[in-house]
Structures are given as C-alpha cells and as structure tokens.
Amino acid sequence: MNHIALVVDWYGPYTYKDARIAAKNDFSDGLYLVTGKIKHQKARVALQYAGVAKDLYSRLNNGHHKIHQVTRDQKFWFGEIGSVGLPGPKSKVIDTRIDLAEWAHAYFLKLPLNGRKTKHAPDRPLTVLNRWWKIDYETPRTRRPHKDWPDLIEYPGKGYGAKIVWFGGRVEHWSKSDLT
Numbered sequence: 736m737n738h739i740a741l742v743v744d745w746y747g748p749y750t751y752k753d754a755r756i757a758a759k760n761d762f763s764d765g766l767y768l769v770t771g772k773i774k775h776q777k778a779r780v781a782l783q784y785a786g787v788a789k790d791l792y793s794r795l796n797n798g799h800h801k802i803h804q805v806t807r808d809q810k811f812w813f814g815e816i817g818s819v820g821l822p823g824p825k826s827k828v829i830d831t832r833i834d835l836a837e838w839a840h841a842y843f844l845k846l847p848l849n850g851r852k853t854k855h856a857p858d859r860p861l862t863v864l865n866r867w868w869k870i871d872y873e874t875p876r877t878r879r880p881h882k883d884w885p886d887l888i889e890y891p892g893k894g895y896g897a898k899i900v901w902f903g904g905r906v907e908h909w910s911k912s913d914l915t
Contacts, residue, residue: 736859736860736892737859737860738859738860738861738862738891738892739832739835739859739860739861739862740818740861740862740864741816741818741832741835741836741839741861741862741863741864742816742817742818742863742864742866743766743814743815743816743817743836743863743864743865743866744814744815744816744817744866744867744868745766745768745812745813745814745865745866745867745868745880746812746813746814746815746867746868746869746870746872747810747811747812747813747867747870747880748770748810748811748812748870748880749810749811749812749813749870750809750810750811751795751802751809751811753811753870754767754795754811754813755792755795757813757870758791758792758794758795758813759792761872762791762792762813762815763789763790763791764787764788764789764790764791764830764833765787765788765791765813765814765815765816765833766785766786766787766813766814766815766816766833766836766837766840767785767786767787767788767791767794767795767811767812767813767814768782768784768785768786768811768812768814768840769783769784769785769786769801769802769805769809769810769811769812769848770782770783770805770808770809770810770812770880770881771783771805771806771807771808771809771810772805772806772807772808773804773805773806773847773848774804774806776807780808780810780881781847781881781883782844782846782881782883782884783804783805783846783847783848784801784802784804784805784846784847784848784849785837785840785841785844785846785849786801786802786837787833787834787837791813795811801848801849804848805848812867812880814836816830816832816833816836817866818832835857835859835861835863836863837852838852838857839857839861839863839888839890840863840888841853842855842856842857843885843888843890843897843899843909844883844884844885855914856890856893856897856914857890859892860890860891860892860895861888861890862887862888862889862890863887863888864886864887865879865884865885865886865887865888867879867880879901882901885899885900885901885907886900886901886902887899887900887902888900893914894911895911896908896909896910896911896913896914897909897913897914
C-alpha cells in the first residue's frame with residue numbers, strides 16, 4: 736500500500752459558541768480537535784478528542800457523545816487537509832485523508848475520549864504534518880498550541896514502528912512492539 740503524506744492546517748482556538756459559528760460559515764467537512772479538562776481532571780489542559788464530520792456545524796451540537804465530557808477550558812480546533820487527494824473512486828462518506836488524519840492523532844496521541852481509533856495503528860502507511868493558524872485564516876502561529884501536539888507523525892506501516900516529532904528537539908520513537 737502506498738505511503739500517504741497529509742498536511743493538516745489547524746485553525747483556532749474557538750470556544751464552543753464560536754466553533755459553531757465558524758463551522759456554519761467557514762467550514763463544511765473536516766477534522767476537529769477538542770482540548771480542555773474532563774471531570775475530575777486536576778492536571779493541565781490536555782488534548783482530549785479528535786473527530787471528523789461531513790457537516791461540522793451539525794456535528795458540533797448538544798447531543799455530541801464526547802465533546803461535552805470536556806467540561807472546563809474547552810477549546811476547539813478545525814483541521815483542513817492541505818495536501819492533494821488520493822486517486823481512485825471515493826468509497827466512504829468521509830474523505831479517506833480526513834479519516835486517516837483523525838486516526839493518526841487519536842492513536843499516536845492516545846486521546847482519552849477517542850475509543851475505536853485508539854485500539855490499533857492506522858491501516859496504511861502515512862505521515863501527518865501539522866500546521867497551526869489563527870482564526871483569521873491567514874496568520875500562521877509561531878508556536879504549537881499545546882506541548883503534546885506534535886508537528887509530525889510518521890508511520891511507515893505495520894512492522895516499522897513510528898516517529899512522533901516536535902520541532903525544536905523532542906522526538907519520540909515507537910518500536911514495532913509499541914504498536915499493539
């Protein structure tokens with residue numbers, strides 16, 4: 736299976752109210768990531784949940800099964816894939832690139848509110864490059880928004896391990912045995 740490289744442009748942070756407005760006016764489908772604290776969490780703000788939606792505005796509602804578990808310091812980031820598409824017919828409602836980017840974040844960042852996509856590594860080799868932007872959609876952020884959010888996730892596929900990279904020195908290597 737061919738290795739896919741994904742560039743994800745993240746925009747934020749938004750409050751819940753502002754995220755709903757931005758989703759309605761500026762975003763249709765894509766990724767979203769929620770940061771904050773869950774019930775009984777004393778530690779610092781953490782990355783909590785990554786999701787995908789065909790219609791972000793409809794997805795971010797009061798009935799969402801996970802985002803409202805983030806009860807304090809809740810912030811939203813919207814991610815758009817900035818790299819070219821995959822060849823071939825579309826077989827899923829959600830674009831494969833968006834699905835893979837969510838899967839890589841959920842799995843390799845061990846996001847506590849994600850369930851299904853934290854059980855095993857993505858089903859194809861991929862590299863994800865994260866870039867962050869302010870909510871004016873034009874100004875790049877000079878620093879990542881959270882120290883645990885890496886700049887690069889590199890996963891060459893089953894049998895090769897993985898590499899999570901924070902530009903500026905921090906690199907985390909995953910061996911083959913780390914991938915369960």
